Amino acid sequence: MGGSKMEIIDIHAHIYPRVAGITKGAPMVSMRHGKVKIGNQITQFLPPSFTEAASTPETLIAYMDWCGISKALLMPNPYYGYHNDYVLEAVRAYPDRLKGIALVDLLRGEEAARELERIYEDTELFGFKVETDSTFQCAPHKHMTDADLMPVWECCNRYRQPVFLHLFTDRDVEDLETLTRRFSQITYVICHMGADSCFQRGRNRGNFQRVLRLAKENSNVYLDTSTVPVYFQEEYPFPTSVKIIQEAYQAVGAEKLLWSSDYPGMLNHATMRELIDMVVRHSKIPQEDLRKIMGENAKKLWFSD
Ligand SMILES: [Zn+2]
Incomplete structure (x- = not known):
């Protein structure tokens, strides 16, 4: 592979x-030119060139081709809403470029587990994504490890599926620790290096270290490198974010980081x-480790067939 x-x-x-x-109980609706209406507020949700405020597989693949990205996992x-059918259609249209992760409503517990099981048995979608802020916005007293939600984790564990977690609170970190202890057949991917639970103001400052410890101590726990700049409101080349990715690299090794x-x-x-360049050009991570972070790890996990 040397210099290839x-x-x-x-x-x-x-x-x-x-x-x-739905955001804070308000419905979200696509408008023109990348704008989205959230309740009564209109925000510039995407660049204006996303004319219908939609994100199509064709545009994604054009970006991938433009920037040398061979494959993508659709998250x-x-x-953004429940779009399993749309993701499935894209995966079937571009099977050598795209794979897709499943979404069910964790709050529906047993019923959600049965839906996931049907998805795993009948479709090409796999895994499960949970974003705790959206999931629990109308049930703030609920937590990922509540007894009635266990069937979903049990299903992922039984089918040896990856779970992608966007964590928001201090409690979410504790819940993730509990899940990793109880369900060893799941592959855990901690989105955005620990996301809001690590980088949002007001959160426990030790959370990032706890998340790193989880990835270091468990062979089935990974971190995805995306979106960190948003938490620090910094401009390219994102020095704080690059430092955080480097710190994670030192702590957990290149094998546990996944570029996204x-x-x-x-x-x-x-x-x-x-x-791409914030990691490839601006971090001080050596070339052979960059290859793992940028593609080799993901290939081994999900794109080797
Ligand atoms: Zn995302």
Whole structure:
């Protein structure tokens, strides 16, 4: 492999026919020119060139081709709405470029577990994504480890599926620790290096170290590198974010880091090329380890067939 071209795989990219989620109880609706109406507020959700405020597989693949990304994992999020059918259609249309993660409503417990089971048995979608802020926004007293939600984790464990977690609170970190102890057949991917639970103001400062410890001590726990700049409101080349990724690299090793873009939302903050370069060009991680982070780890996990 020596000096050959570095393969880049994006393990966290979003597609959706329209934005149809709920934020703080308010419905989200796609408008024109990248704008989204959240309740009565209109926000510039995507760059204006996303004319319908949709994210199509064709546009994603054009970005991938443009920037040398060979494959992508399509990541759902209740924040954008429930679009399993749309993701499945994309995976079937571009089987050598795209794979898709499943989304069910964790709050529905047993019923959600049965839906996941059907998805694993009948479709090409795999894994499970949970974003705790959207999931629990209308049930703030609920937690990931509540007894009635256990069937979902049991299903992921039984099918040896990866779970992608976007954590928001201090309690979420504690819950993740509990899940990793109880369900050893799940592959855990901690989105955005620990996300809001680590980098949002007001959170326990030790959370990032706890998340790193989890990845270091468990062979089935990984971190995705995307979206960190958003928490520090910094500009390219994102020095604080690069430092955090380097710190994680020192703590857990290259084998446990997975590069990702969090396309298309991150295009509000950088170009796709800059999202690659912040790690490839601006970190001091050696070349052979960069190859693992940028693609080899993801290939081994999900793209080797
Ligand atoms: Zn995302």
